[in-house]
Amino acid sequence: MAFKDNLAQDAAETFLNSDEFAEEITYTPKGGSAKVIKALVNRKRIDPAYEDAGRVLINQCEIFIANDETSGAASINKGGDIVSLAEVVGGGAIDWVVADILGQDEGVWHLLLQK
Template identity: 70%
Template sequence: MSFKTQVKQDAAKGFLNANEFAESVVYTPKAGVPKTITAVVNRKRLDPASEDIGRVLINQCEIFIANDAAAGVVSISKGGDIVSFPENIGGSAINWIVADILGQDEGIWHLLVQK
């Protein structure tokens, strides 16, 4: 088994496991069909980049989703894809737009989403 294959399996079975860290969200690609996937949602207030020190970003969250056709998505359309999940745990789902790709590897997308 290659390291890349192991990373992908670890992401799906551990990190993106709904019984561990993840929760269900609805991901709708631009001009696509919505599907329920698991994601790790970071709801804390984000710190801006160094040039904006002192400001706080309040209408944004970070999410981690699988880089996989079955368990997640294999391509991202910034500004077009929508992810639905509650702003607060236990609340009603709202739509968040994928604003940026913060990172990506063989197993996981790290995305910035905003209301």
């Protein structure tokens, strides 16, 4: 098994496992149908870089989802894909827009969401 295969397997079996770190969210690609997938959600206030140091970005959060069509998304449409998840753990789900792709590898997408 290649290292890239290990990344995808670790993402699915460990990080995106709801018995470990992940929770269920609803992902709706632009023009597509909503589906429930697992995501690792970072709800903390995000600190901007560089000249905006000292400020915090509210109304944003980060998620990690699988980089595959079955259990995540094979492609991302910034500004068009919608994610429904709770703003606080245990709260009701609200809609967020995928604002940016922060990172990607063979296993996961790292996405910035905005309310």
